[in-house]
Amino acid sequence: MGRKVYVIGVGMVKFQKPGASDSYDVMAQGAARAALSDASVDYKEIEQVYAGYVFGDSTCGQRAVYPLGLTGIPVVNVNNNCSTGSTALFLARQAVQGGDAECVLALGFEQMEKGALGSKWTDRTNPMDKHVEVMNRTQGFNQAPPTAQMFGGAGREYRWKYGTRRETFAKIASKARTHASRNPLALFNQPLSVEEVMASEEVFDPLTRFQCCPPTCGAAAAVIASEDFVRRKGISSAVRILAQQMSTDYGTAFGDSMIGMIGYDMAKGCAQALYQKAGIGPQDVQVVELHDCFTTNELLTYEAIGLCPEGGAEQFIWDGQNTYGGKYVTNPSGGLLSKGHPLGATGLAQCAELTWQLRGQADKRQVEGANIALQHNLGLGGACVMTLYGRD
Numbered sequence: 001m002g003r004k005v006y007v008i009g010v011g012m013v014k015f016q017k018p019g020a021s022d023s024y025d026v027m028a029q030g031a032a033r034a035a036l037s038d039a040s041v042d043y044k045e046i047e048q049v050y051a052g053y054v055f056g057d058s059t060c061g062q063r064a065v066y067p068l069g070l071t072g073i074p075v076v077n078v079n080n081n082c083s084t085g086s087t088a089l090f091l092a093r094q095a096v097q098g099g100d101a102e103c104v105l106a107l108g109f110e111q112m113e114k115g116a117l118g119s120k121w122t123d124r125t126n127p128m129d130k131h132v133e134v135m136n137r138t139q140g141f142n143q144a145p146p147t148a149q150m151f152g153g154a155g156r157e158y159r160w161k162y163g164t165r166r167e168t169f170a171k172i173a174s175k176a177r178t179h180a181s182r183n184p185l186a187l188f189n190q191p192l193s194v195e196e197v198m199a200s201e202e203v204f205d206p207l208t209r210f211q212c213c214p215p216t217c218g219a220a221a222a223v224i225a226s227e228d229f230v231r232r233k234g235i236s237s238a239v240r241i242l243a244q245q246m247s248t249d250y251g252t253a254f255g256d257s258m259i260g261m262i263g264y265d266m267a268k269g270c271a272q273a274l275y276q277k278a279g280i281g282p283q284d285v286q287v288v289e290l291h292d293c294f295t296t297n298e299l300l301t302y303e304a305i306g307l308c309p310e311g312g313a314e315q316f317i318w319d320g321q322n323t324y325g326g327k328y329v330t331n332p333s334g335g336l337l338s339k340g341h342p343l344g345a346t347g348l349a350q351c352a353e354l355t356w357q358l359r360g361q362a363d364k365r366q367v368e369g370a371n372i373a374l375q376h377n378l379g380l381g382g383a384c385v386m387t388l389y390g391r392d
Helices: 024-039 060-068 084-097 129-138 146-162 166-180 194-199 227-233 264-278 295-304 313-318 335-339 346-359
Strands: 005-012 048-052 075-078 103-110 202-204 218-226 239-247 287-289 372-379 383-390
Touching: 005 024, 005 084, 005 227, 005 346, 024 060, 024 103, 024 218, 048 060, 048 084, 060 075, 060 103, 075 084, 084 103, 084 218, 084 239, 084 346, 084 372, 084 383, 103 346, 129 146, 146 202, 146 295, 166 194, 166 295, 166 313, 166 335, 218 227, 218 346, 239 264, 239 346, 264 295, 264 372, 264 383, 287 346, 295 313, 295 335, 295 372, 346 372, 346 383
Parallel strands: 048 075, 048 103, 287 372
Antiparallel strands: 005 218, 005 239, 103 218, 239 383, 372 383
């Protein structure tokens, strides 16, 4: 099993719209300095850095951390699509758990452009081409943004299977805005009703504009340390990583189901392996940060990670089991839908939120009695990283 591993410091900068943010290196340094300060450690105590981002040169990590202290330590640049930030966290945890380091920095950042993501591959095989083939075969190709077609298509398939109302997906977006209204670091803090979400322009049925996460710039960081380091430094606010799991696409991603293509079984398998590792299940969790890139994905994820039975998400949502006063509080930060989704930073922003929740430092969005937290971060192509956190 290896050594116990802890999150001892977290930090993030307020996410911004493209064109309104600082450059990636400035945002990254802001998040890293906040995490180091939160941990009460100096950069000279950091033995390795795992820097996650999707867009940029292969040494953006070095450029981001050099101003923190030119120490000559390993800087590993990580790119795993939308799960990049949690992949950096995964590697940092492995380094500490395996005994290769005592204190490591996981850093994620992204400086994005306006508009939907386009293809980055014009001179080589697109790594998403097999996923696109599934979409073309299953539902054809539309003029809407490709990711909206993928996740919207999965939601459409779910609706046809279970008769789910469009308003159910809109209710997820309304919940996200309500949570974000309590988060000063969220991009969108203005509450929205279900009716307002439904009235926004359609992107790809059943998705409207307010049901799609916006392109965002930002950075987040976490300092990861061993139990020996925590004891030696006398750190009392450490949050333990109870278990962590990464999965990639299952064969069902390449069949005839849009739900399978967007990684439902990948998330389901990841969750099951995670719970087995930890010796606890979803029933033990109070607070969840999950990958709500689109409302359809949040609904599907409820079922994939065991928060409710398959086919039970609509009842789960309308019963308020996904918010304060319910069984789980999902995305108290506002999630990707409202906090924003700077690809490389998202997984570490989720880590920061859950760390604050377990410390009791989440202010107006604090989940009462939170002692076990669950993180889910997914990227098409594909990878899913899930983490369970708790306090000793």
